[in-house]
Amino acid sequence: MSKQVTETHFDADTIRKDELEYVLYPWMFQKGLNPLVMDHAKGNYFFDTTGKKYLDFSAQFVFSNFGHGDERMAAAISQQVTRLENAASPFATEPKARLAKLLAEITPGDIKKTYFSTSGAEANEGAIKLARMATGKQKIISRWGGYYGSTLGAMAISNDYRNWACEPSIPSVVHCLGPYCYRCPFGATYPNCDLQCAKHVEDVIRFEGGVKRVAAFISEPIVGANGIISPPDGYWQKVREICSKYEVLLICDEVMTGFGRTGRWFAIEHWGVVPDVIATAKGITGGYVPLAATCMREWVAKEFEDKQWVHGHTYSGHTLAMAAGAAAIEIYKADGLIQRSADLGEYLMERALELQEKHPSIGDVRGKGLFVGLELVKDRKTKEPIHEPWFEGQRPPTAKMKVLGKALQEGVYCLPGQVSVIMLAPPLTITKDEIDHAMDVFDKALPIADAETKR
Numbered sequence: 001m002s003k004q005v006t007e008t009h010f011d012a013d014t015i016r017k018d019e020l021e022y023v024l025y026p027w028m029f030q031k032g033l034n035p036l037v038m039d040h041a042k043g044n045y046f047f048d049t050t051g052k053k054y055l056d057f058s059a060q061f062v063f064s065n066f067g068h069g070d071e072r073m074a075a076a077i078s079q080q081v082t083r084l085e086n087a088a089s090p091f092a093t094e095p096k097a098r099l100a101k102l103l104a105e106i107t108p109g110d111i112k113k114t115y116f117s118t119s120g121a122e123a124n125e126g127a128i129k130l131a132r133m134a135t136g137k138q139k140i141i142s143r144w145g146g147y148y149g150s151t152l153g154a155m156a157i158s159n160d161y162r163n164w165a166c167e168p169s170i171p172s173v174v175h176c177l178g179p180y181c182y183r184c185p186f187g188a189t190y191p192n193c194d195l196q197c198a199k200h201v202e203d204v205i206r207f208e209g210g211v212k213r214v215a216a217f218i219s220e221p222i223v224g225a226n227g228i229i230s231p232p233d234g235y236w237q238k239v240r241e242i243c244s245k246y247e248v249l250l251i252c253d254e255v256m257t258g259f260g261r262t263g264r265w266f267a268i269e270h271w272g273v274v275p276d277v278i279a280t281a282k283g284i285t286g287g288y289v290p291l292a293a294t295c296m297r298e299w300v301a302k303e304f305e306d307k308q309w310v311h312g313h314t315y316s317g318h319t320l321a322m323a324a325g326a327a328a329i330e331i332y333k334a335d336g337l338i339q340r341s342a343d344l345g346e347y348l349m350e351r352a353l354e355l356q357e358k359h360p361s362i363g364d365v366r367g368k369g370l371f372v373g374l375e376l377v378k379d380r381k382t383k384e385p386i387h388e389p390w391f392e393g394q395r396p397p398t399a400k401m402k403v404l405g406k407a408l409q410e411g412v413y414c415l416p417g418q419v420s421v422i423m424l425a426p427p428l429t430i431t432k433d434e435i436d437h438a439m440d441v442f443d444k445a446l447p448i449a450d451a452e453t454k455r
């Protein structure tokens with residue numbers, strides 16, 4: 001008989017003290033941290049050690065897409081632990097076969113094969129390597145103001161206030177401008193703009209060596225961490241045409257936008273476009289187990305029939321993650337969560353627009369499905385941001401942070417982040433009443449930002 005592993009229960013102060021002593025927190029200045037100690041979670045809520053309840057209005061880091069503590073996930077994961085917890089990647093397993101086939105069914109067009117890894121950054125690293133190896137070309141074009149992860153390659157293609165940490169970055173990565181209708185970098189207005197943002201992609205590809213040199217164009221279909229920025233209709237169709245013309249792989253980073261977040265399985269489907277590669281993670285298991293996927297069209301996969309795929313991780317296709325991913329997709333389907341995101345997303349958008357009417361600090365409201373951003377400004381006319389959206393270094397709490405702090409006090413959690421956009425991305429299981437409650441809390445917190453406007 002195997003021995004029981006001892007479980008110890010610490011009080012909140014001990015947990016906080018031990019973490020601060022032994023854990024290096026991601027993205028943080030370590031001095032002065034005072035983390036909330038989370039005790040347990042159920043459905044759309046989590047609870048601290050005093051029993052206080054918080055509505056999770058950003059699905060943690062936009063991964064808890066069907067809420068916390070789902071018994072079906074517990075069953076799928078625990079049954080897999082005792083049957084086969086993990087197998088080395090050359091072995092075939094039932095959960096891996098099931099999940100890969102399910103992904104082929106839900107991804108657009110002829111996207112069929114998947115390379116599995118464990119984080120969004122790794123999914124993008126895999127995509128970069130796929131593009132370089134499949135085309136024999138080196139250059140990767142991505143957009144300023146994107147976030148793809150914190151490993152060196154993923155950070156090289158990213159471009160925001162965090163990039164300095166990996167500079168000089170990997171070579172042959174080039175950035176270009178992306179669409180941002182609220183602050184169009186071309187000074188134009190849709191639809192009279194003739195999609196300058198898409199034409200610009202063609203210019204950059206040509207200048208960078210076109211068919212001969214450019215391996216891939218990578219982007220989030222809807223920018224996530226840097227402000228929930230949805231492109232104008234026609235942008236993705238045009239970019240798809242351009243990529244095909246120059247034999248450039250089109251890679252969509254659907255790490256945040258995948259799995260129903262925007263009201264479709266994958267956000268790129270809003271524009272009827274089939275990318276060559278989709279990199280995804282987060283919602284793929286609803287956050288229950290770390291998992292990421294780099295899914296590719298058949299022609300890309302075929303390149304590796306006679307060419308070695310020189311890439312891998314010990315935990316590629318981890319059996320528990322495979323079981324979790326397959327169970328998660330069954331849950332999305334059984335509970336109709338993709339359509340639910342589209343429907344409740346419309347309601348969330350309506351309510352967010354009502355907030356904008358009342359609060360001068362909200363300059364723009366945008367998004368799709370349950371992925372809605374409130375961009376905070378000092379002045380609606382000039383669109384001066386309420387604070388520098390990107391900032392390298394430590395700064396006193398911004399108006400946005402104060403609003404989020406007040407909301408947290410009132411029991412509504414929204415993830416922070418640097419840009420001056422509040423990201424509303426609740427679990428797809430959110431109810432209308434819960435949306436109303438969160439909007440009421442924001443209604444009471446937003447005067448903090450309004451007070452900093454030039455009305």
Ligand SMILES: Cc1ncc(COP(=O)(O)O)c(C=O)c1O
Nearest residue numbers: 119120121147148149224255256
């Ligand atoms: C669009 C996007 N891509 C990639 C990543 C990186 O994912 P991970 O943190 O799992 O490496 C993120 C993380 O937030 C993301 O939002």
